[in-house]
Structures are given as structure tokens and as C-alpha cells.
């Protein structure tokens with residue numbers, strides 16, 4: 001934790017050195033002592049400290065300075081750090097000025113120069129001031145701070161990225177804290193670039209403007225560059241299936257890399273509560289599962305590259321090459337595709353334009369907190385929509401689940417239907433679909449087409465979360481890996497047609513259970529044709545596939 005600051009300012013360099021020395025020798029272990037030789041530079045330092053979210057315990061200024069006297073300096077400085085204790089260093093002749101400043105400028109104490117010996121004339125009084133300061137001191141948040149607006153898609157993208165990568169951050173909504181003095185000051189110190197939202201402030205003083213996830217990722221140490229260019233096993237996709245493969249592969253001695261384009265955890269990472277995963281009787285959140293799995297994988301030495309997208313594959317003899325979105329390429333002997341599925345787009349006017357500004361696909365656990373006292377619309381009738389509705393109901397005033405069919409029973413698990421029935425602030429709106437969404441800068445209204453009456457109903461709304469099924473995005477594998485008509489990857493027995501192995505298959509054995517039409521390239525989890533779309537089945541497939549990889553590698 002950064003030490004709170006004792007800041008002293010004096011234009012006389014000998015006095016400045018002496019007071020710095022005395023402060024450091026007594027308080028250096030607990031406080032950081034900063035000396036400044038002019039009030040102007042001291043004010044600059046204070047603004048920088050504010051932007052870094054540092055704490056200042058004491059402001060100690062010489063009274064006689066040419067440009068700005070000590071009292072004037074303390075008056076300005078206390079606007080930046082109102083809780084800091086304020087003291088003056090005065091000569092005998094300035095005593096009267098100092099006494100009146102105590103009343104006028106809220107100064108806590110004045111010291112006479114020289115203060116020798118400090119054990120008598122400096123430390124006891126400072127001890128008192130600092131004890132007093134400590135009594136009401138609450139350490140400031142130490143992580144990164146994000147300044148933006150709730151309706152900005154860029155702010156949403158960044159917050160979602162940070163939350164999914166479990167990077168702690170403090171969110172400062174500039175609209176909600178429009179009248180907050182601290183926020184106003186923060187923006188003033190940021191300067192003319194304050195309009196370039198979202199702004200990210202790091203504890204080391206770095207500031208990023210209009211910042212995108214990749215930029216922040218680099219700064220917080222998420223790895224996006226491979227350490228070497230060859231691996232025994234490369235896994236594309238960091239959902240449950242990919243993470244399981246990574247843990248099993250690395251724990252069994254394979255030099256393993258995992259490439260994930262957004263954040264480890266995949267779809268499961270968005271689930272507020274997975275209730276059916278073995279061994280967790282009260283359920284666990286997808287975020288928690290992902291965090292545990294990432295730690296486990298890293299403990300076994302898996303290299304996790306994220307956020308980084310795989311954009312192409314090619315083969316050359318026994319080598320499989322993966323082209324990455326940053327232009328680099330890595331090679332491996334065995335490649336595992338665990339890219340899952342992504343949300344299907346909702347085709348209705350306004351949806352694309354307002355995405356990230358009230359209209360969202362999926363909905364992480366962190367989103368729910370933002371909708372306190374509001375009505376949230378959840379579009380979709382499957383389990384993911386049901387889970388989200390229950391999660392939102394914990395915070396929102398009302399949740400409306402909009403379903404095209406006449407009830408939930410055909411699409412949602414009974415346990416979720418029962419839970420929804422028991423939750424008084426969740427309503428089901430059957431026979432309805434989104435016809436259009438409206439709003440200038442953010443969602444303001446939704447028009448629903450009601451199929452029972454064939455009428456459009458327009459309702460005010462600020463938040464709509466879409467859960468209408470998902471599809472694999474496997475275009476990047478075209479011409480290499482065989483897929484079904486919807487893009488799901490064919491593996492093992494699915495590739496054998498009329499007793500024939502897939503075209504071009506070079507080996508005198510059939511493809512292994514989870515192997516594609518390219519030897520050494522495997523597919524697991526939701527992306528696989530015929531897979532059961534569950535966390536446990538993805539984990540199972542990822543783990544089992546590693547056994548086939550060992551068999552494959554034994555003959556490469």
C-alpha cells in the first residue's frame with residue numbers, strides 16, 4: 001500500500017532540506033516525505049497525487065514565499081486534499097499573521113523557525129496532528145480507476161473486459177457524480193483531455209484516454225505475446241473446455257499455451273450462478289469457476305495469452321500453425337479448438353446502434369448492480385435468460401422476461417421456472433418479440449410485437465439484455481476443418497460417412513473421438529457438433545481429449 005504523504009514547501013533550499021530531513025528521520029517508515037521549493041510546483045505535485053489516488057496527511061508550508069505565501073498556498077491545497085492537516089512554518093515576525101490564519105484559513109498549527117530541537121518543538125505537535133489525521137483516515141482505493149458514462153458503449157466494453165478478467169477497478173460514473181466536487185476536481189486535474197472517455201487512471205500516475213481493452217490489458221500485465229513460437233499443445237478458447245484441457249495438458253507435462261480473445265471463463269464466466277456443477281451444492285458463479293481454473297492452469301505452467309484472437313490455421317507436415325490477430329504466428333504439434341459459441345444477433349431496428357448503451361448481449365454478474373430501482377428487460381426463454389432474470393431481480397425493481405412462445409416450459413429447466421415463479425419482482429411477458437428499440441444516445445423505449453394481439457406495444461426502458469441462443473464463429477477454420485452447415489465442428493465418428501474416413505485423411509486409423517478431419521487438431525465443448533451445451537460436459541471433453549493428444553503425440 002502506498003504510504004500517505006507529508007508534503008512540505010519552502011523556497012529556501014536550506015530550510016527545505018532541514019525540514020525534509022527531520023520529517024524523514026521520524027516519520028519516514030510510515031509516511032512518504034515530499035519536499036517542494038515553490039508553491040506552484042507543490043500544487044502540481046498535489047494534483048498528480050490526487051490523480052493517482054494517493055493520500056496526503058500533512059501540508060507544511062513556509063509562510064514567507066515570494067509568489068504565494070504559505071497561507072494562500074494552504075488555502076488552495078486544502079481544496080485538493082481537504083482532509084490533510086495544514087501547518088505553517090513561520091518566523092517570529094510572522095506570528096500575528098499565523099495566528100489570524102488559524103481562524104481564517106483553517107490552519108491547524110504553526111511552527112516557529114528554528115524548530116530545534118525537533119523532539120521538543122516539532123515532533124510532539126506533529127504526532128498530535130498525525131494521530132488526529134489517522135483517526136479518520138480511510139485508505140484510498142489502490143487499483144485502477146475508470147471514468148466514463150453508463151451509456152457509453154466504449155465504457156461498457158472496458159468495464160466488461162475488466163470484470164471478466166477479474167481486474168479490480170473503481171468505476172466513476174461521470175453522469176451520476178456530475179455534482180460531486182471530488183469528481184469535478186479530478187476532471188479539472190486531468191485537463192483538456194478529460195472529454196476523451198473512458199479515462200483510465202493507474203496508481204503509478206499513467207493515464208489512458210479513450211482507452212480500449214487491449215491497451216489496458218497490456219498495462220495491467222495480461223499477457224498477449226507468446227514466450228516461444230512452438231508448443232506441444234495450443235488451445236484456442238479459454239472457456240471451461242479450454243481451461244480443463246489446459247490444466248490436464250500442462251499437469252501431464254505438455255508445454256501448453258491457451259489463446260483467449262476476451263477473457264478466460266467463456267460463456268460460463270457470464271453465468272451468475274451455475275447450480276448443476278458437481279461438487280458445488282449451493283452453486284458457484286461462473287466468474288469464480290473461471291478464476292479458480294485460471295489459477296490452477298497457471299500453477300501448472302500454462303501460458304495464457306489474452307485478450308488475443310486466433311484468426312487462421314494452417315498445417316505443414318506435423319506442425320499446426322495459428323495466426324494471431326496481432327499478426328504473429330505460433331506453431332504446435334497438437335491444436336485444440338475450444339471456441340464455444342457466441343450470442344446470436346437480434347435483428348431489429350436500433351439494436352446495433354444502441355448496443356452497449358442500454359442494449360446488451362448476455363449479462364455478467366457485475367451488470368446487475370447498475371440497475372438498482374429500475375426495470376430490466378431480459379429477452380429470451382432459455383436457461384441463460386432465466387439465470388440472468390433471477391440475478392437481476394436481486395437488485396432491479398422489476399425484471400420482465402420477454403419470450404416469443406406462450407410459456408417458458410419448452411425452453412427452460414424446471415428448477416429455474418420454479419425459482420422465477422417464487423421471485424415476486426420477475427414477470428414473464430409471453431408471445432412477445434422485440435420489434436424496435438428507440439433512443440438517441442441510449443435506450444429509452446422498446447417496441448414489442450405481441451403475437452397474440454398482433455399489436456405493437458411501446459414501453460419505456462433503460463436496459464435490455466438479450467439471450468437468444470448462440471452460434472459457433474468458426475469461419476476462420478474454413479477450408480481446413482470440416483464443419484456442419486451451422487458451423488459446428490465435426491469430430492470422431494461424425495466424420496466417418498458410409499464407412500469412409502474423411503477426405504484427405506492421411507493415417508491408417510480412424511480419427512479419435514474428439515479429433516477433427518485434420519490429425520492432431522481436436523475440438524471440444526460447445527463448438528463441437530453434437531456437444532451437450534453444459535459446463536460439466538465441456539470440462540469433461542477438454543480433459544478427455546488430452547488422453548487422445550498423448551496418443552497422437554506418441555506417433556508424431
Ligand SMILES: Cc1cc2nc3c(=O)[nH]c(=O)nc-3n(C[C@H](O)[C@H](O)[C@H](O)COP(=O)(O)OP(=O)(O)OC[C@H]3O[C@@H](n4cnc5c(N)ncnc54)[C@H](O)[C@@H]3O)c2cc1C
Nearest residue numbers: 237239240241261266267268310339340525526533534535
Ligand atoms: C448466461 C449463461 C449461463 C449458463 N449457465 C449454465 C449452467 O448453469 N450450467 C451449465 O452447465 N451450463 C451453463 N451455461 C452453458 C455453459 O456456460 C457452456 O456450455 C460452456 O461455457 C461451454 O464451454 P466452452 O469452453 O465449450 O465454450 P465457451 O464457454 O463458449 O468459451 C469459448 C471461449 O473461446 C473464446 N474464443 C472464441 N473464438 C476465439 C478465437 N478465434 N480466438 C481466441 N478465443 C476465442 C471465447 O471468447 C470464449 O471465451 C450457461 C451459459 C450462459 C451463457
